[in-house]
Structures are given as structure tokens and as C-alpha cells.
Amino acid sequence: MLNDFVIRFANVNGTGSASANDMFAKAIFRMGIPVSPKNIFPSNIQGLPTWYEVRVSEKGYLGRREGVDIMVSVNPQSMPKDIANVKSGGYFIYDSTKELYKDFIRDDIHYLGIPMMQMCMDKFADPRQRQLLKNMIYVGALSALLNIEIEVLQGIIQQKFKGKEKLVTANYEAMEMGRQFAFEHFTCPFAEFRVERRDLVKDWIMMDGNSACGLGAVYAGATVLSWYPITPSTSLADAFGKYAKKYRIDPETGQNNFAIVQAEDELAAIGMVIGANWNGARSFTATSGPGVSLMSEFLGLAYFAEIPTVLVDVQRGGPSTGMPTRTQQSDLLIAAYASHGDTKQVLLFPSTPAECFSMMGVAFDLAERLQTPVLVMTDLDLGMNENMSPPLKWDHSKPYDRGKVFNAEQLEQMTERFGRYLDVDGDGIPYRTIPGTHPTKGSFFTRGTSRDEYAVYTEEGPAYVRNMDRLVKKWETAKQYVPGPELYQQEKQSAFGMLFFGTTTYAANEARDLLTEQGITLDCMRVKAFPFSQEVQQFIDNHQRVFIVEQNRDAQFKSLIINELGANPAKLTSILNYDGFPITADVIRQKIFEQLVGKLKPPFAEHVPGEPSESEVSE
Amino acid sequence: MTFVRPVFRHPEAPKNALGYTKKFYEGALSTLCAGCGHDSVSGAIIQACFEMAVEPHKVAKLSGIGCSSKTPTYFLANSHGFNSVHGRMPSVATGAYLANRDLMYIGVSGDGDSASIGMGQFVHAIRRNLNITYIIMNNGCYGLTKGQDSATADFGSINKSGAANLYQAIDMVGLALELGATFVARSFSGDKDQLIPLIKAGMSHPGFALIDVVSPCVTFNNNVGSTKSYDYTREHIEATAAVDFVPIMEEITTEYAEGDTVAVQLHDGSTIHLNKLSPDFNPRDRHSAVNKLYHAKASGEILTGLIFIEPETRDLHSLLNTTTQPLNTLEKGVLCPGQQALDSINAALR
Numbered sequence: 001m002l003n004d005f006v007i008r009f010a011n012v013n014g015t016g017s018a019s020a021n022d023m024f025a026k027a028i029f030r031m032g033i034p035v036s037p038k039n040i041f042p043s044n045i046q047g048l049p050t051w052y053e054v055r056v057s058e059k060g061y062l063g064r065r066e067g068v069d070i071m072v073s074v075n076p077q078s079m080p081k082d083i084a085n086v087k088s089g090g091y092f093i094y095d096s097t098k099e100l101y102k103d104f105i106r107d108d109i110h111y112l113g114i115p116m117m118q119m120c121m122d123k124f125a126d127p128r129q130r131q132l133l134k135n136m137i138y139v140g141a142l143s144a145l146l147n148i149e150i151e152v153l154q155g156i157i158q159q160k161f162k163g164k165e166k167l168v169t170a171n172y173e174a175m176e177m178g179r180q181f182a183f184e185h186f187t188c189p190f191a192e193f194r195v196e197r198r199d200l201v202k203d204w205i206m207m208d209g210n211s212a213c214g215l216g217a218v219y220a221g222a223t224v225l226s227w228y229p230i231t232p233s234t235s236l237a238d239a240f241g242k243y244a245k246k247y248r249i250d251p252e253t254g255q256n257n258f259a260i261v262q263a264e265d266e267l268a269a270i271g272m273v274i275g276a277n278w279n280g281a282r283s284f285t286a287t288s289g290p291g292v293s294l295m296s297e298f299l300g301l302a303y304f305a306e307i308p309t310v311l312v313d314v315q316r317g318g319p320s321t322g323m324p325t326r327t328q329q330s331d332l333l334i335a336a337y338a339s340h341g342d343t344k345q346v347l348l349f350p351s352t353p354a355e356c357f358s359m360m361g362v363a364f365d366l367a368e369r370l371q372t373p374v375l376v377m378t379d380l381d382l383g384m385n386e387n388m389s390p391p392l393k394w395d396h397s398k399p400y401d402r403g404k405v406f407n408a409e410q411l412e413q414m415t416e417r418f419g420r421y422l423d424v425d426g427d428g429i430p431y432r433t434i435p436g437t438h439p440t441k442g443s444f445f446t447r448g449t450s451r452d453e454y455a456v457y458t459e460e461g462p463a464y465v466r467n468m469d470r471l472v473k474k475w476e477t478a479k480q481y482v483p484g485p486e487l488y489q490q491e492k493q494s495a496f497g498m499l500f501f502g503t504t505t506y507a508a509n510e511a512r513d514l515l516t517e518q519g520i521t522l523d524c525m526r527v528k529a530f531p532f533s534q535e536v537q538q539f540i541d542n543h544q545r546v547f548i549v550e551q552n553r554d555a556q557f558k559s560l561i562i563n564e565l566g567a568n569p570a571k572l573t574s575i576l577n578y579d580g581f582p583i584t585a586d587v588i589r590q591k592i593f594e595q596l597v598g599k600l601k602p603p604f605a606e607h608v609p610g611e612p613s614e615s616e617v618s619e
Numbered sequence: 620m621t622f623v624r625p626v627f628r629h630p631e632a633p634k635n636a637l638g639y640t641k642k643f644y645e646g647a648l649s650t651l652c653a654g655c656g657h658d659s660v661s662g663a664i665i666q667a668c669f670e671m672a673v674e675p676h677k678v679a680k681l682s683g684i685g686c687s688s689k690t691p692t693y694f695l696a697n698s699h700g701f702n703s704v705h706g707r708m709p710s711v712a713t714g715a716y717l718a719n720r721d722l723m724y725i726g727v728s729g730d731g732d733s734a735s736i737g738m739g740q741f742v743h744a745i746r747r748n749l750n751i752t753y754i755i756m757n758n759g760c761y762g763l764t765k766g767q768d769s770a771t772a773d774f775g776s777i778n779k780s781g782a783a784n785l786y787q788a789i790d791m792v793g794l795a796l797e798l799g800a801t802f803v804a805r806s807f808s809g810d811k812d813q814l815i816p817l818i819k820a821g822m823s824h825p826g827f828a829l830i831d832v833v834s835p836c837v838t839f840n841n842n843v844g845s846t847k848s849y850d851y852t853r854e855h856i857e858a859t860a861a862v863d864f865v866p867i868m869e870e871i872t873t874e875y876a877e878g879d880t881v882a883v884q885l886h887d888g889s890t891i892h893l894n895k896l897s898p899d900f901n902p903r904d905r906h907s908a909v910n911k912l913y914h915a916k917a918s919g920e921i922l923t924g925l926i927f928i929e930p931e932t933r934d935l936h937s938l939l940n941t942t943t944q945p946l947n948t949l950e951k952g953v954l955c956p957g958q959q960a961l962d963s964i965n966a967a968l969r
Binding site: 030203204205206207215218219220221223224226243247248250253254255256257258259260261263264265267268269270271272273274275276277278279280281283297298301391392393394396399400433434435436437438439440443444445446447448449457 | 674675676677679681691692696697698699700701702703704707709710711712713714715716717718719721722739740742743747935936939940941942943946947949951953954955956957958960961964965968969
């Protein structure tokens with residue numbers, strides 16, 4: 001299909017394929033056509049199979065789509081599986097330096113052999129170059145087969161290797177070899193799958209969510225990062241470091257206006273974050289599920305002692321070590337109620353890099369306004385893939401919201417006794433002071449033990465209850481401050497609703513379109529934060545039945561909805577996906593269709609039912 | 620519990636250089652057992668801060684969990700305090716120090732807090748040369764949970780229930796020396812003459828200053844057979860030197876006998892005078908310190924005093940090349956790169 005196909009690259013990790021594959025996706029993006037590339041990689045550094053999948057979609061659907069139209073295979077290890085994954089009628093492009101084993105031949109797909117390794121051996125002398133440039137040979141061949149503008153690819157190479165002319169030349173040569181080989185040996189371009197310039201990406205960018213979060217933290221004024229390496233959040237800490245080095249080194253002294261410490265473990269990482277925030281610096285950490293487990297005790301302290309804390313959880317497959325290089329949304333419950341005792345934590349759910357960027361600002365403002373931890377819940381899919389996204393936007397007119405902090409003058413004027421945990425304003429949020437502010441006023445003892453309004457240790461039941469109840473009041477206040485949900489239509493149109501959040505957004509919206517084509521109308525809402533605001537409650541109340549799309553086994557988001565909003569579980573139906581791959585629109589469509597119409601009529605497109613009446617709804 | 624503290628203060632109680640009396644450095648009434656060694660350590664901290672004329676609000680006092688970690692409530696009422704999580708004070712202190720390098724940090728921990736649950740954080744704070752005076756109130760047992768042996772209890776030491784400890788003890792001083800700590804001292808809660816100057820010297824040291832203080836638990840580990848009791852400690856103490864601390868700018872009036880005295884100039888200009896009791900020992904030589912420690916251990920003695928010091932040292936901020944201005948004072952204008960930078964970032968991502 002013109003501007004509508006899925007291509008997958010089967011590589012060996014550690015061979016430099018990522019860079020060539022990125023160039024491929026970027027070239028299509030620069031031709032104005034929406035692309036959605038996804039890395040499917042192993043928890044390994046060198047030698048294991050790794051895949052890179054690019055969906056090209058004229059309609060702008062950025063979710064994953066099942067089925068591979070074109071497979072580019074340079075990894076013999078995974079070849080049988082890769083061949084099996086090609087859709088009937090699709091193409092299998094492979095390195096034909098060695099002859100294809102005859103058992104691998106399927107008669108319903110096309111085979112295009114390119115002797116990539118041989119071509120590299122003949123052309124380049126350096127062994128590392130031979131390996132790296134092999135990838136550029138298939139990029140060149142694809143430019144011919146898919147009709148990618150060669151000038152665009154050349155532009156990307158020039159930009160990437162700026163100042164390294166030798167590399168530019170070598171990459172050009174490798175690409176040209178592949179391109180010429182394709183022209184000479186195959187009919188170019190493909191009749192079914194090719195690209196044609198459009199103007200559909202407008203001012204959008206391509207960025208991974210981790211970089212966007214790291215940059216967002218720089219813009220949000222974070223000065224202290226403490227972290228412990230863990231996939232898939234490591235590149236977030238790296239990005240903060242990279243941008244901080246670029247924008248935060250004092251030009252006169254050469255000194256850093258930031259501090260980054262790689263901690264000895266996640267416990268220490270969050271401990272440092274809490275210590276720094278307690279002392280008035282904006283500080284954050286980035287981690288993934290296993291790290292959140294380890295940080296839970298400290299998150300309880302920050303909740304109870306009311307210390308601003310920002311944590312980004314780039315979720316991966318759990319439980320335990322789980323699937324470290326696969327995506328999931330399965331840390332919702334542990335994050336929402338992190339730590340023992342009665343705790344509730346504020347969560348944010350970005351779904352694009354632009355939101356990762358801006359929500360870091362929201363997270364710090366909320367953390368300081370509410371004096372509590374804020375967990376930014378992204379995932380591997382958003383964090384580690386180059387996602388197409390609206391451009392990054394920052395509201396420069398807005399000052400940082402540092403929350404209720406008494407300064408030296410305010411303390412000096414104060415005639416009454418300072419009460420760290422006094423609810424002065426009736427919103428449950430007390431005033432705090434930063435160490436070192438005033439010689440005789442405002443000092444207090446921060447502790448994880450129960451205390452009264454003046455931060456004095458107490459084991460008195462009533463004082464403890466007053467404090468716990470104030471924390472609930474603060475939680476209610478938080479609902480006014482957190483970002484509200486996004487509704488995808490002006491008015492209620494259907495008896496059925498679909499709720500989703502984070503990275504299921506693309507697939508959910510596509511599924512909604514597909515279902516509309518089949519005559520099933522769905523109202524959609526994307527939730528951006530926990531605690532849930534009033535609109536979420538209304539949305540559930542207003543619909544007869546609500547589908548909740550999420551990427552975990554236990555319907556954790558649904559549990560939160562039931563638990564926090566008292567929603568009737570009978571009207572909530574989960575659409576779950578938890579195999580580690582991003583959910584597809586087709587899965588959502590299929591499951592909702594089955595629920596509303598029944599399993600009887602595959603394939604779906606043949607039968608277009610009207611909006612089903614209640615009696616047609618199957619449970 | 621120490622129920623009574625006299626309210627009366629002498630009207631002409633001496634004042635320090637800032638014009639404060641010692642009372643200004645006190646804290647809330649202690650709720651520890653009467654006679655607890657920890658209260659003496661708190662008293663020594665108060666005395667040291669008073670004599671050093673530090674501004675209490677420019678001190679942050681942090682602790683973990685346990686009897687020892689309760690003590691920051693009992694000194695420096697005008698300082699911010701943080702009673703954090705069991706064994707995790709070093710990380711909280713590290714974060715606090717990163718945020719504001721201009722405050723003085725006093726960390727208080729215990730043997731359970733630092734040698735068991737918090738061993739990892741203790742070790743890594745030393746590696747980073749965090750600028751803190753880190754005091755371990757070491758009584759060899761878990762007081763708050765009624766007397767279980769801790770990891771610093773000596774092999775064979777008999778606890779209150781009569782059982783001998785089966786396991787090898789962790790020596791926090793030996794460990795710190797091994798890890799490259801730049802200020803390592805040990806003292807005894809019952810020896811204020813030694814402890815107070817050591818705390819003062821620790822506070823002047825621009826890096827990690829460990830003071831491991833044997834501080835007997837009167838309730839659970841002061842019995843015959845315990846190697847952390849008052850009696851045992853008094854009988855087996857071996858001091859490296861008599862310690863005197865002379866702050867910067869202060870005229871030295873004491874006469875020090877030539878030959879026996881080592882004067883160590885600290886980074887900020889202060890001086891520690893060590894009236895050496897042992898001629899074969901050099902506190903600026905890590906090898907000599909380790910040697911001395913092992914010798915004392917072999918002969919069943921508890922080595923106290925300033926055991927090792929490396930006055931010129933690079934602390935965490937120096938290692939990270941952080942700005943000299945406290946990070947928590949930087950304004951948005953300095954921190955936020957602005958729209959022009961964002962425009963070029965967006966452009967580069969297209």
C-alpha cells in the first residue's frame with residue numbers, strides 16, 4: 001500500500017544496525033509521512049537477535065500493527081522465525097552471501113537476496129567498517145525498492161557525520177552499492193509497498209520519551225539527579241546529563257549548576273532525592289519496576305513526612321526481573337500505593353515525548369505544591385523508541401511553583417508558633433521551611449514517625465488521626481491541581497466509552513476509528529493523572545459500559561478506578577495486553593467487537609452492525 | 620529516662636563568640652534510659668558546637684532509626700533535623716549536602732543502623748567523601764528492640780541473656796580506613812576530654828569525618844562479659860594521643876611538650892594537637908594507623924583518639940565540580956535554558 005506498511009529489520013545486536021535503521025525511519029519522516037519505529041531488543045549487549053520495526057501510516061496511526069509486510073533479514077539466527085512472520089504476499093529481503101537453506105522457502109512470499117556481506121568484503125578493508133556498512137547496503141536497496149528520496153537519506157548522513165568526511169563518503173558508497181544492486185536485480189519500486197512525499201508530519205519531531213523527560217527536568221529546574229542504572233530508564237539519566245552539560249555549565253567558572261550522582265542502589269538514589277528536595281533543591285530520580293519496589297519504603301517516608309519528590313518510572317515487563325526489554329504498564333498499583341501503611345501517591349501518565357517534556361515541569365510543580373512524591377509513569381515503548389510527537393513546548397511565562405515555603409522575612413514577621421504540619425489554609429497543605437533559613441524560627445524535626453502539628457513526636461491517637469485525615473484532605477486538593485483528562489469528542493455520542501492512558505493512546509484511537517467504520521461508536525477519554533478528577537467519574541457515570549485499555553495482566557488501572565471512584569465493576573470491561581509488545585489497534589477492536597457483537601462474524605470488515613442495543617451486548 | 624533537667628542557668632553563664640550561651644545549643648529532653656552513653660555524646664556535640672560558635676541554623680542534623688538516631692532531637696533545637704529511614708541516613712544526607720553545600724552536616728547513627736541494614740550506604744558515603752561529621756553511637760546491641768547482638772558486638776562478648784556472640788565483629792574504624800576515609804577517629808562516651816575536641820576537629824574537616832564512639836547501653840549491654848560495657852571499655856581503652864583542638868584564629872596558649880606532640884593543620888586553618896601517647900604512630904599515615912589498630916585489637920585493647928587524618932581532601936562537590944553557590948539558591952533564569960534553545964532542539968529533531 002502506498003505509505004501504509006510495516007517493515008521489520010532482523011539484526012544482531014552490537015553490529016551498528018540501530019543507527020542505519022534510525023536513518024531509514026527518519027528519511028520517511030522527512031518525506032512528510034508519519035512513521036512509528038519500535039526497537040525490539042534483547043537484554044544483552046552483543047550477539048543476540050534484535051529487531052527494529054517501522055510502521056508507515058498515511059493516516060498517521062502511530063500504534064503498532066500486527067503483521068510484517070517487508071522483512072529485512074541480516075541475522076541467520078532468527079531467520080526461520082523471521083520468515084514465518086512475513087505476511088502472505090510480503091517480501092523477505094536477506095543477505096544472500098550464503099545461500100538460503102531450502103527448507104526456509106515459503107511459496108507465498110517474495111525472496112530478494114542481496115549479497116550484503118560479500119559486497120562489503122569486496123569494497124571495504126576495515127573489519128569494523130565491513131560490519132557497520134553492511135547495514136547501509138540494505139538502506140540503499142530499500143531506497144530503490146520503496147522509492148525513498150536518496151537526497152533525503154544523503155542529507156541525514158551528512159548531518160549525522162558532520163565533520164567526518166571519510167565516514168560520509170563510506171556511507172554514501174555503501175548506500176549507493178545497495179541501491180544500484182536493487183535497480184539491477186529487482187523491479188523497483190515495489191508495486192504494493194512504497195512511499196510518496198506528503199505534508200503530513202507538519203512541525204512534529206521524532207524523539208524518545210527518555211530524552212524528553214531528561215530535557216524536561218533541565219527546563220523544570222532540577223539540580224540534583226540521583227539514579228541507579230536500570231533498563232529501560234538509564235537513557236533518561238544520560239539525557240539529563242547530556243542536556244545539563246550543554247545548558248547548565250556556568251560559562252564564567254566552568255562549574256556545574258547541577259549535580260548527578262550514580263547511587264549504589266535504588267534505595268540510595270531515592271534517599272538522595274528526598275534529602276535534596278528537603279533541603280530546597282529540585283531533585284529527581286529515574287527507574288523502572290524493580291527500582292520502584294526498592295524505593296517503596298522511602299516513598300512512604302516522603303508521603304508521610306511530606307517532602308516533594310519526583311520519580312520517573314519507565315515501566316517494563318514485571319514481576320521480578322520480568323522482561324527487562326519489553327514494555328508494560330504494570331507498576332500502577334505499586335506506584336499508586338507505594339509503601340506500607342495508608343499511602344496514596346500522585347501519578348502522571350504522559351503519552352508523547354512532548355508530554356514527557358512538559359509533564360516533568362508539572363511533576364516538579366505538583367510535588368512542591370503538594371509536598372509529596374509525584375511519579376511520572378512512562379514505559380519502555382514511550383521511553384526508548386523514537387516517537388513522532390508534536391514539538392516540545394514550554395510555558396516560559398509561568399514561574400516555577402515552589403509551593404508553600406516560608407522565607408526568612410515571613411518567619412521574622414511571624415508572631416505565632418510555626419507549625420510544620422498545621423493546616424493553615426484549610427486545603428490540607430501545610431507550610432514548610434528550608435534548613436538554614438532563620439536563626440531561631442522555623443526549624444523543625446522531619447521524621448517518619450507520627451507527630452503533631454508542630455512536628456513533635458507523639459503516639460497520641462487523636463493527633464495521629466488528625467494528621468492522617470489532613471493527608472486525605474490534601475489528596476482531595478490534589479484532584480484540582482493534577483492535569484485533567486482529554487476527551488476525544490465534544491459531546492457524548494455513545495452508550496459505550498473507552499478509557500485509556502499513556503502509550504495505549506495511539507492504538508486506542510485507531511481502534512476507535514476502526515470500530516466506527518464497523519458502526520460501533522465509542523466515546524473516548526484519556527486519563528493523564530491519578531488521583532482521578534471529577535471528569536473521570538462523570539465519564540464512567542455517563543456510560544452504560546466502559547472499556548478500559550491497559551497493558552498488564554491484572555487490570556490494575558481498572559482496580560484503581562473501582563477502588564478510588566467506587567465504580568461498579570460490572571460496567572467496566574478490561575482490554576488487556578501483556579505480552580511485552582505494544583498493544584495493537586486490532587487487538588482492541590477485536591476484543592471490543594467480541595464483547596459488543598460476538599465472535600460470530602470474522603473477518604470483521606464484512607459485517608457492519610449498527611450500534612448494538614443492550615440486549616445484544618454479551619458479557 | 621532523664622526526667623529532670625534544671626531550668627536554672629547561671630545569669631553570667633559564659634557566652635561564645637556569637638554571644639550565645641550553651642543553652643542555645645541544647646535540644647528537647649532526652650527520652651533515653653538514665654545513664655545511656657548516647658546522652659553523653661549528645662552533650663559532647665552541644666559542647667563542641669558551643670565552643671566552635673557555630674550558628675545552629677546553619678547545621679543540619681540527620682539520623683537513621685534506633686536509640687542513637689533519636690538523639691538529634693536532644694541537641695541543637697534551632698537546627699533542622701531529619702530522622703530518616705533505618706540505615707539510609709547517608710543517602711538523605713548526601714542529597715541534602717548536594718542541595719546546599721554551605722550548611723554543616725552532622726550525621727548520627729548506631730551500630731545497627733550503620734553496620735547492618737545501612738552498611739551499603741555507610742560505605743558509599745565514605746567513597747564519595749561526603750562532607751559530614753558522621754558519629755556512630757556504638758553499643759554493640761539493638762537497644763530499641765531489647766538487646767539483640769549487633770554486627771559490632773565482639774566475638775564471644777556475652778549479652779544480657781548470657782549468650783556469647785557467635786560471629787565476628789565489624790570494626791567500623793578498620794572498615795573506614797580500608798575504604799579511604801579521610802578522617803577516622805574512635806572515642807568513648809565517657810571520655811569528654813577526648814570526644815569534644817574530636818567532634819570539633821571532625822566538623823572542621825572538609826570531608827567524611829567518622830567518629831566511632833563506644834557508647835554503652837546501660838539497659839541491655841552493660842553486664843559482666845560484655846565488651847561494650849562501661850567497665851570493660853574503661854579497663855581496655857588505649858588512647859593514641861591526648862587530643863586538643865585549636866580553632867582557626869585562636870591564639871595557642873597551651874604549652875605543648877616538644878617531641879611528644881603532633882600538630883595537624885586542618886584545611887580551614889584550625890589545628891589539632893595530638894599529645895602522642897605512642898611514639899610508633901603517625902596519624903597522617905594510613906599504613907601506620909591500620910597497623911596500630913590491628914596491634915591494639917590483637918592485645919585486646921580498644922584504640923581511641925584520632926586514628927587517621929588526611930587534611931587536604933576533595934569532597935563530593937569538589938569531585939563533581941559543582942558551582943560554589945548552593946544549588947538550592949539557583950533561580951529559574953540560570954536553570955531554564957529558554958525558548959531559543961528549545962527552538963533549536965526542536966529543529967534538530969525534525
